[in-house]
Amino acid sequence: MRKVLVGVKRVVDYAVRVRVSADKSGVELANTKMSMNPFCEIAVEEAIRLKEKGAAEEVVAVSIGPKQAQETLRSALAMGCDRAIHVQTDIRSDQGLNPLAIAQLLEKVVEKESPDLVIVGKQSIDGDHATTAPMLAELLGWSQATFAARLDVAADGASAEVERETDAGTEVVKLPLPAVISADLRLNTPRYPKLPNIMKAKKKPLEALEAADLGVDLAPTLVVTGVAPPPDRAAGVTVESVDDLVDKLKNEAAVI
């Protein structure tokens, strides 16, 4: 394959204790640690392994988001990607920019770059939609294999075999390239860059495009009307008898 395109998303770091903003309009992002989405890290790692195996010549990382998304792209470059593309938009990437708009923007990038394979994370840990990969494949008219736990590209680069993790079990599919693959947890364990590679990544090419200039309607079709934290855990209650317990299970907890 000549080129692999990897999508990476900047999200609230998985270890951060998420807070809801005072006006309950969304998650508080100010002064919150942001990192590369964990499934995107796995996608980047897989793409780099393809290059190291000699199955791909170039790996290009793309991210859609504010100026700070360039930091996420530099992390991808430090891991081993060759080039990066930043599609700039200040629309909130956790709830303002919908998966369909993201897929349509990625479609434009695919048209520009003509990759042989697109790898993205199966879902982001903020939206959890898991729809960007399937929608992108549909828009492009390409095959798709989501929730990949194993990826093998044929020697002639014309097809790939993917082991998929589904709720019903593991499924093995064979698909022609070009294709869209979404990475699941078991696909690999990402490497983390050492300082020399982090320093080198600062010099790798990073191209910035404006999302508004790409001819995609960015208005949301899904609108978040409110966000609330889960209710505080109430104190337990000691019951006096088994009858009491059965009554509460039936009438309060409604589980029997």
Add this chain to the structure above:
Amino acid sequence: AAEWRRGRRSTTPDVLARHGKDESYHPSVPPDVVAFPKSTADVSAVARLCHDRRVPLVPFGVGTSLEGHIQHPYGGVSLDLGSLDQMVSEFPDDMDCRAQAGMTRSAVNAALRHTGLEFTVDPGADATVGGMAACGASGTTAVRYGTMRDAVLGLTVVLADGSVIETGGRARKSSAGYDLTKLFVGSEGTLGIITEVALRLHPQPTAVAAATARFDDLDDAVAAVHAILLHGIPVARCELLDAPTLAAFNAYNKNDPAFRPQEVTPSLFLEFHGLSDAVLKEEADLALEACVDAGGRDVAWASDEAERHKLWAARHSTYYASCALKRDGKAIVTDACVPISKLAEVVRDTAADVEKMDVVGPIFGHAGDGNFHCILVYNDDDPPEYLERLHDVSARLIDRTLAAGGTCTGEHGVGSGKKKYVLRERGAAGVAAMAAVKHALDPQGIMNPGKVFDAPS
């Protein structure tokens, strides 16, 4: 006190028991109540409450201490800092960060994963950085990167009366006043409660390689360690394991299909860190030459990351493997640390004593620091005279260590288990000076009473 009601305190017997027991053989001595603060302000509020009511207060991380540090001989409050588990700030350009005390060391390194930096202190257990600071933790990387005393740049500490102080700072060095950071590091919760820790980080090494070398004689293995150090080779990990340790190790892992049994003979596990593969190769070749000159053989390299992780995980499991030599085994964990030139004779005499007294006592440790652990194993079925022999072996080990100019505890700390040895090692005047500091910072004696030295009545 109302805020402490719902879910933020517990008097459930199992919860209390858990908070009075660490990883050692010392039994659980539970608190009267466990509190779960969410911030430094919460910790300060609890400390003020305990100060006003003269109630003992013991901070709790994850309970991996090794000398009964978290026992509550006078009851009181266990302050579980588990909710203070977030990274406060990261400064990759300055190679430092600030973490809340309840954050485990693996969580700190996970947070730093894209910076190319790491927090290097590795005591084996996935302890909290607060607990590690309080106990002056060390481990397998100390030979190159130092201990918590070198890694902690500053602290947020809640004092016995609830006041909050910040020690140290982000400047790499400072001469502005007494170094309170160094006072609190290793104070085992007896002078104040650590709620935040500023950590010095190191670049993750670009090139890493691990190797094992076998010896026919324990003496030869120690001589090899000494030679490596005297060559000026900056070995990153330098661990000694005796034959009984490797036998325990093999038995412990025998049901793991992926496990390959180690040769049961004195061995060194080594790790090298280099800026490049070329630098690494030079250092490693020199070190292995030193090993072979000392009588070493069968040098094997663990090249890939997975293999190296398995090697060190295995090394860190030697405590459990040793305890597993007896059914429901427990152990007195010794922690002798002597000048390196004395290590060979102290280890040799200890091993000889273990054999002569016919007790179970595998020996392994951080030979590069002159520090080794003899794990003296027993269980409830052992007759009293076996336990007596065990305690005698431990007592003679400490005598031997102190006579060699060493310390009775290189890294595990005093807790309650080693109090009597501190007096011998530091002398009455030394302990009196420590008591003066203790009295100045905790006049009521509520901060982890009964640890490091005896509480006044």
